[in-house]
Amino acid sequence: MxxxxxxxxxxxxxxxxxxxxxxxxxxxxxKREYAPVDKKIFDEIKAMDKEFFDAYNNCDLEKQALIYSDNIEFFHDKGGLMTSKKEIIEGTKRNICGKVTRELVDGSLEVYPINNYGAVQIGFHKFHNNQEPNAKSIPSKFITMWHNENGDWKMAKVISLH
Missing domain, CATH: 1.20.5 (Single alpha-helices involved in coiled-coils or other helix-helix interfaces)
Structure with a gap:
């Protein structure tokens, strides 16, 4: 017993x-519902994302260069690491201008402040091939580290995943 x-x-x-x-x-x-930790920073980064990708979609290379940090690190899962702002801009001119447009996936954007640095942006976006308008675009994740340089937001690190 x-x-x-x-x-x-x-x-x-x-x-x-x-x-x-x-x-x-x-x-x-x-799945947790996302709510910005700091609404002001969220709105600023969302506006910077729009400003940068409006320039990207319209081939405004000068505007893109102004937003990239001079010390940019661009990590692409397929292309590897690029650290030359000049080479990134030249690659955009050669491979993107008039050929590709970017669309942010609605509701996917998350922004988290990084104390004494800036913010990290995480989201999903789609790239559309303008030469093949019927081609399906699959959302892919991206992460951007934004550095706040005396009130001026700069893209310091970009991680693009497909």
């Missing part, structure tokens, strides 16, 4: 533990 009670107690504890772990896993995998 004592052995049965001991086994039932152990079984009860194991089931309770598994139940708690399962509940914790459910909570950790549920």
């Amino acid at each position: 004592k052995e049965s009670i001991k086994m039932l107690t152990i079984l009860f504890l194991i089931i309770s533990f598994i139940s708690c772990v399962t509940e914790a896993e459910k909570k950790s995998t549920q």
